[in-house]
Amino acid sequence: xxxxxxxxxxxxxxxxxxxxxxxxxxxxxxxxxxxxxxxxxxxxxxxxxxxxxxxxxxxxxxxxxxxxxxxxxxxxxxxxxxxxxxxxxxxxxxxxxxxxxxxxxxxxxxxxxxxxxxxxxxxxxxxxxxxxxxxxxxxxxxxxxxxxxxxxxxxxxxxxxxxxxxxxxxxxxxxxxxxxxxxxxxxxxxxxxxxxxxxxxxxxxxxxxxxxxxxxxxxxxxxxxxxxxxxx
DNA sequence: AATCCACCCAACCGCTACTAC
DNA sequence: CGTAGTAGCGGTTGGGTGGAT
Numbered sequence: 052x053x054x055x056x057x058x059x060x061x062x063x064x065x066x067x068x069x070x071x072x073x074x075x076x077x078x079x080x081x082x083x084x085x086x087x088x089x090x091x092x093x094x095x096x097x098x099x100x101x102x103x104x105x106x107x108x109x110x111x112x113x114x115x116x117x118x119x120x121x122x123x124x125x126x127x128x129x130x131x132x133x134x135x136x137x138x139x140x141x142x143x144x145x146x147x148x149x150x151x152x153x154x155x156x157x158x159x160x161x162x163x164x165x166x167x168x169x170x171x172x173x174x175x176x177x178x179x180x181x182x183x184x185x186x187x188x189x190x191x192x193x194x195x196x197x198x199x200x201x202x203x204x205x206x207x208x209x210x211x212x213x214x215x216x217x218x219x220x221x222x223x224x225x226x227x228x229x230x231x232x233x234x235x236x237x238x239x240x241x242x243x244x245x246x247x248x249x250x251x252x253x254x255x256x257x258x259x260x261x262x263x264x265x266x267x268x269x270x271x272x273x274x275x276x277x278x279x280x281x282x283x
Numbered sequence: 284a285a286t287c288c289a290c291c292c293a294a295c296c297g298c299t300a301c302t303a304c
Numbered sequence: 305c306g307t308a309g310t311a312g313c314g315g316t317t318g319g320g321t322g323g324a325t
Contacts, residue, residue, distance in 0.1 A: 066293095087310085138315090160291095161290070161291060161292080
């Protein structure tokens with residue numbers, strides 16, 4: 052059983068918004084707030100689906116949007132945040148006041164990707180294209196890496212309590228993540244895939260240590276490794 | 284002047300997460 | 305606990321625009 056459509060497609064406009072539609076949406080939201088998007092089109096007298104209204108408001112009509120070119124500082128911040136968060140455009144946008152996820156996503160694909168490539172960096176991994184990188188890791192390696200990452204980032208994209216305590220994103224956003232490589236690693240970190248990463252001489256950095264949280268109780272790796280990881 | 288092509292960006296689509304019942 | 309409705313997210317598309325030929 053499929054889901055019912057979000058709106059009556061036969062009676063909705065599609066495509067570019069007109070000035071009149073914009074004005075109707077703006078005046079309605081100014082008067083009533085952002086409430087229930089599904090009901091807004093009818094209430095505002097628009098022949099659009101709620102989804103379309105939401106996108107139009109968030110990406111274009113919101114009064115707090117900062118239009119215009121990205122500054123070099125914003126560029127660098129986007130690059131660093133993307134290195135940390137990946138394609139989580141909404142999380143990246145949350146740290147760039149006045150910018151939308153859609154805007155950042157477009158800007159990434161049109162400008163920053165090329166900028167990274169020109170620097171010899173893989174836009175997806177942020178690693179030098181000639182060196183072993185995330186892209187070389189096997190799929191089965193990813194859950195542990197992801198879990199380690201989530202230990203620091205927290206869920207729902209909000210700052211975790213540790214994040215609040217340390218304000219880590221303001222300290223160091225130039226992150227690199229890899230699999231552990233240490234003879235004292237517990238068995239769970241001694242899988243064949245880890246061994247293969249070692250043999251590839253991948254640069255191994257515990258994210259918590261890299262961020263300056265040595266021996267943090269929050270880090271599962273640090274719970275096992277009380278000595279600093281030997282960097283290659 | 285006409286055509287082609289690459290680029291940009293607004294908007295759409297499909298999916299997932301969340302919430303209420 | 306399962307289902308349905310809704311909001312939000314990320315990937316993709318397509319129209320507009322400007323430069324090159």
